[in-house]
Amino acid sequence: MSRLNALFLTLAVALGLALLAGRPPAPRPADAPTEAFSAIRALVDVGVIARSPHPVGSPENAQVRDYLVLRMNALGLSPEVRPDFGFRRIDRVSQPVFLGGAVENIVGVLPGRDRSAPALAIMAHYDSVPNSPGAADDAAGVATALEIARILRAGPPPMRDVIFVITDGEEAGLLGAQAFFSGDPMARRIGFLVNMEARGGGGLVQ
Ligand SMILES: [Zn+2]
Incomplete structure (x- = not known):
């Protein structure tokens, strides 16, 4: 094989591997084993949360909040609704833009074996x-955060606290994230955070 052919073959294999790696795994069914992540189980929560538009401050968002408190309670996360005020200043070229408003974050904790170790946070937004x-x-x-919580509850207690920041x-x-990380004492306990912001437009969720 000529060196040029070898180069093209290598590139083709690399491209094939990259495409494979970018494909999300097939969804697991609702009766998947307890310790497995099931997209079909998680989809039930998506159906309730995304029943209608629910922007911050709306009655629909309050319904979603109440549903999540129920779900997180059932998962043993002792959720707390934290009324707060988020405020941000964004410096634009011409003039700064100010954003602010009342928010209600929901925070739940799955206690780990070492309560003093820096906690892992799983974050998503419900509005x-x-x-x-x-x-x-x-x-x-x-919904992914809730399914993760279910899996963790099914096994032995994790090494450290897992804090669910919704x-x-x-x-x-x-605004909610700004309020939480600027003022909530719970935020100081977090050592590592996984933020699940919108499923990807294609390929694996980043
Ligand atoms: Zn988003």
Whole structure:
């Protein structure tokens, strides 16, 4: 084989591997083993959260909040709704833009074996934009967090606390996250965070 042919073959194999790696795994059914992540189980929550548009401050968002508190209670996460005020200043070239508003983050904890170790946080946001039910952004992320919680509950206690931070007002300018990380004492306990923001437009969720 000539060196040029070898190069093309290598590139073709690399491209094939890259395409394979970018494909999401097939969804597991609702009767998948307890310790497995089931997209079909998680889809039930997506259906409830994304029933209708539910922007921050709306009655529909309050319904989603109440549903999530129920779900997180059932998962043993002792959820707390944290009324807060998010405020951000964005420096634009011409003049700064100020964003602010009342938010209600939901925070739950799955206690680990070492309560003093830096905690792992799993984060997603439950509000949607005003003109979309937000199934992908970010009901999918919230439902994924709940399915992760279910799996962790089914096994032995994790090494460290896992804190579930379900924020509000993300679509209004990351207001819930801003409020939580600037003022909530719980935020200081977090050592590592996984933020599940909108399922990808294609390929694996980043
Ligand atoms: Zn989002």
